[in-house]
Amino acid sequence: MKKTVSLKDIAAKVGVSTALVSYVLNGKMEGRISKEVAARIKAVAKELNYSPNQIAKSLKTNRTYTLGLLLADIANPFSSQIARIVENEANKLGYTVIIGSSDERVEKSRTLIELFLNRQVDGLILSLPDHSEEIVTDLKEREIPFVLLDRYFPEIPCNTVAVDNYAAAKIAVKHLLDHKSSKIGLINYDTSLVHLNERLRGAVDMCQGNEMVGLVRLGHIQEDVEAAIKSFLENKVEAIFFMSNLLAISGLKYLNKQRISIPEQLAVIAFDKTDAFDLFYTTITYINQPLSGLGAEAVKLLNESITGKGTNKTVYLKAELVKQNSTAT
Amino acid sequence: MKKTVSLKDIAAKVGVSTALVSYVLNGKMEGRISKEVAARIKAVAKELNYSPNQIAKSLKTNRTYTLGLLLADIANPFSSQIARIVENEANKLGYTVIIGSSDERVEKSRTLIELFLNRQVDGLILSLPDHSEEIVTDLKEREIPFVLLDRYFPEIPCNTVAVDNYAAAKIAVKHLLDHKSSKIGLINYDTSLVHLNERLRGAVDMCQGNEMVGLVRLGHIQEDVEAAIKSFLENKVEAIFFMSNLLAISGLKYLNKQRISIPEQLAVIAFDKTDAFDLFYTTITYINQPLSGLGAEAVKLLNESITGKGTNKTVYLKAELVKQNSTAT
DNA sequence: GTATTTAGTTTAAACGTTTAAACAATCTTG
């Protein structure tokens, strides 16, 4: 790699001090610098194709304008979409984003967070796996700016941006009830993650006893979903509510294979969506999560926290129902 | 944010110089340092929860152990998978990756590359849009370590990792010919990107005149794909070869809507795949690109280039056919 | 018992910035 151009090189060429060059290039001390010198400096900077060394800048200012984004599973379209949005929003404020995926593992989360902090990120946006409470309290203790995104811990007060899962699940079930189905199968993960349990709680509250619940283990999604659907069908369930996009994919794959016709034999609704729905033989009704809102709000809160304007704020965003053919009567 | 612990803090607490602390913590000067002092330093470092400031380290060593990854379109599953793989491979070698998406725009590519370089990345992995030759020659000129990934410019010698698109496309068409179809519709982008044109060239060479070609404009994928398919069907085409995963999605969506039965009425094959295929009513035959190989090889080449061991090397990887139901006879 | 080697540690400069403070020259002002 060729030697890069530094302030010193410009200063030498123009015949002034590096300080002056720095002032000119940063537009500080506006009134004080002679027009001609300023112009010369700018010209030489351009001529030499100067671009500041952010590393040196960061060392001095203690700001890297980098954010760490920890996702639960980058393979999930929800995560990758969030990543794009966060990146865009962050860029608008001048931040670069570095991304890590914990693959739902607490230890990997911890490692990645330490890596982010080593690199002196200005703050963190975190979607943490099950049982990560200690990570959160630890970060609070260390006074590191961060925001929880999507996954939250209500008992720990901290910046949080999430969907109102309880309300959204109620809306979904209400739609099923309104349409015809009285007996409803709910498929969810077997987890203690609050956001998922809130979905279940909302759905169950709405069903008022006319539900069946199938819980799916993380390493066994396809088989457990299939088992749940099988038992639902045996029990004359009229509609299935998949509480995540991955669960929906597994379920739809199976329903396809079994030639169950949707919505005639069975209504289907999903929490969250994926592009894959597009290729299913009929359109799928789903709860649309406000991804842009989540990402934008998280970045906004984090930036406030970094710049010291932030308090511990919790923001819940509304999700909305998108009615399609899979729940048509 | 709390004040972080520096070498100086450890040095002060132990009562030695920062240099000694640095030596101990980096395991340098092994033989020369007294066991007791070394032990004390390590103990205090642990006690204070010291973690080195990578920014300062980078400034001194001129290495950031960060790579810049520029993708053409992060929304494309091909890109996001590549991102994951590159990230993993890079991590193995101690690198962090920062990612940008050019959305197929040359100007955005340039901006992102400059951003990466500002942040002193050690090297770049690039999937560039159409008409980016100047970017490549410019980087060569500046002696910046980089590797082209997937998208390549044969006339510019530089580190390149890509699929042998020509050979892969021939394999795909051969499979269609072997199976029954003699008249084949080819759907590709209207572009001058070499990797896509190589696919087309391979397919056309294999078809020997029994092909129809539909070219699709970037901003009008769905409509152009539909128009192409319509004209194919009018002309009794027996099989369609979609030359990218996005083209396949658009096409399958349309074929679904038109109730064309696959493979009975029409055989279908795709270059590259996506999870969305899973929800189509039948399994789709496709060319499987060696994503892991691409990512791993790119990181390897780049690392060699960074550490000075690299020459301009071009690696072409083979893609393989995955036979499924959409081309069954 | 002086000279040399070895072991253990410190000094100090450097990386490329930023920025408060100092400085010199010129310009007001009463």
Next chain:
DNA sequence: CAAGATTGTTTAAACGTTTAAACTAAATAC
């Protein structure tokens, strides 16, 4: 015209590391 203000610029320290070179004291050699 002396004192003070203004304008334009430089000096120098700092951020947290790394590392060659210097230093000191003890050990070894002859």
